[in-house]
Amino acid sequence: MEQQAKTQRLDFIAAQAELQAAQNRGQGESRQIADMELANAQARHQALLALHAQRELSAPFAGIVLPTKNSEDGGDTPPIQPGIWVTQGTPLFELASLERIKAVARIEEADLHQLDEGMSVEITGDGFAGITLHGHISSIGIQGLSSTYGGSTTYEVIVAVDPLTPEQRQRIRLGMSARLVIVTYRSESGLALPAEALHRDDEGNTTVEFREEMNEAPRRLNVKLGRAVPQGVEVFGIGPGYVAVPFPAL
Missing domain, CATH: 2.40.30.170 (Efflux pump adaptor protein, beta barrel domain)
Incomplete structure (x- = not known):
């Protein structure tokens, strides 16, 4: 009986030491390390839940599934087959809309x-x-x-x-x-004249020989130049009528 009592006292002392050690691990630096490990585990768990929620892909529009193009480093993208492992960010396919x-x-x-x-x-x-x-x-x-x-x-x-x-x-x-x-330029009511019909006077103004009717005498009319177009040069400040265009020299 005395031997059993001595053994139980030793077991009791060892149990108290283990209890004190466990209580010490729940305080101070050990507690902070455990809290950080818990936070990291929770973050990984949330990340896995987010990936699991994306297990089904929904296309933003209806289209045709096409194989992916070659990778940027010039290598061929491996073919995607059911059951193979791919790293995160690997393009699986392309979606094209007609x-x-x-x-x-x-x-x-x-x-x-x-x-x-x-x-x-x-x-x-x-x-x-x-x-x-x-x-x-x-x-x-x-x-x-x-x-x-x-x-x-x-x-x-x-x-x-x-x-x-x-x-x-x-x-x-x-x-x-x-x-x-x-179409780089559009004018619904624009007027273009050949470059030969434009003249420059001594004051630097651009003029044309203009008459409203064929039986009238021509008169010089000042015009403003616009853009150069395939038909000639766009001009402003002239109404319906006739403009003299000199014949090219032979």
Whole structure:
């Protein structure tokens, strides 16, 4: 009995030491370390819950699933198959819509000053002959692109195409080549004259030989110049009538 009592007293002393050690771990630096480990575990748990909530992808629009392009470092993107592991951020596929498409072109820096966002564009192509698409410039590249053949620097121009009709969607395919006609200037009631019809007087004014009727004597009329267009030079300050254009010298 005395031996058992002695053993129990030793067990009691050991249990008190373990209790004191456990209480010490719940205070001070040990408590702070445990709190930080709990916070880290909770943060990882929330991150996993957020990833789990994104297990189903919802496309923002209806379209066609396409394979991803090559990676930026020039290597081929591995094919995505069911059951394989991918790292976070790896592109799985691309989604393309035929209802709203865009056209991409390049323009040389010498012509860049003629373009502005919002300009109207007409689009034609051999692959969809007989169809003229309409759109507008949505963005102009900021970073220049080096020319493949050593020419001047070019800039990328993105054209947003107006929504296609069901008939147009049957003819249009992604990746088709196209010709873009950009309207850089439009004047519904503009008047353009050949450059030969314009004269400069001693005071620096631009004049034309003008008559309202063919039986009237011509008179010099001051005009203001506008933009140069394929038809000639745009002029302002002249009404309906006739303008003298000299014959070219033989």
